[in-house]
Amino acid sequence: MRGPAAALRRIETREALLLAFFATFIVLAKAALRWHLHVPGHVMFATALFLLLASACVPRRGAATAVGLLAGLVCAALGMGKGGPLTVIKLVLPALVVDAGAALPRRALPETARGVILGAAAGASDFFPAAAVELLAGVPAALVVQHAALSAGARAAFGALGGWAAVAILRRLRDHGIIA
Numbered sequence: 616m617r618g619p620a621a622a623l624r625r626i627e628t629r630e631a632l633l634l635a636f637f638a639t640f641i642v643l644a645k646a647a648l649r650w651h652l653h654v655p656g657h658v659m660f661a662t663a664l665f666l667l668l669a670s671a672c673v674p675r676r677g678a679a680t681a682v683g684l685l686a687g688l689v690c691a692a693l694g695m696g697k698g699g700p701l702t703v704i705k706l707v708l709p710a711l712v713v714d715a716g717a718a719l720p721r722r723a724l725p726e727t728a729r730g731v732i733l734g735a736a737a738g739a740s741d742f743f744p745a746a747a748v749e750l751l752a753g754v755p756a757a758l759v760v761q762h763a764a765l766s767a768g769a770r771a772a773f774g775a776l777g778g779w780a781a782v783a784i785l786r787r788l789r790d791h792g793i794i795a
Contacts, residue, residue, distance in 0.1 A: 656769030663777030683710025709737035734778020738770035
């Protein structure tokens with residue numbers, strides 16, 4: 616039997632628990648970081664961190680996407696964020712970027728550079744939902760591009776920090792024999 620149903624049957628309980636764990640921590644981080652810190656994009660630190668950890672700890676295609684989708688659905692159900700259903704897209708897009716990056720050959724880049732680049736790319740993926748919302752609201756295109764670029768740039772910076780932290784944590788987990 617092939618297809619999505621067969622793939623779900625093969626997932627181990629340990630892997631499902633890890634995916635739920637990482638999704639829960641993304642939701643908790645979003646809840647904890649809802650304070651108005653006047654620092655745009657600071658939530659992407661935890662999002663990139665846990666998406667990269669999920670991708671590395673659960674060696675299955677689509678692990679980060681499953682975490683992003685689960686976290687997005689929970690955030691939307693709890694009314695977190697201003698976007699409603701857009702919240703799901705804002706968490707699934709970075710997860711898709713992480714999964715796409717995980718498919719690249721591991722020897723292409725040093726591990727730290729790979730984590731930083733994937734985290735930054737995950738953060739920069741916020742450009743598209745931010746621009747779409749503002750364009751639909753009737754904001755002039757020049758202002759939309761400027762605001763979306765600033766928002767995505769800040770999220771990319773925090774995503775890069777999250778990617779760097781994920782690599783440091785993964786090294787410690789490997790050193791202690793917790794993951795392969």
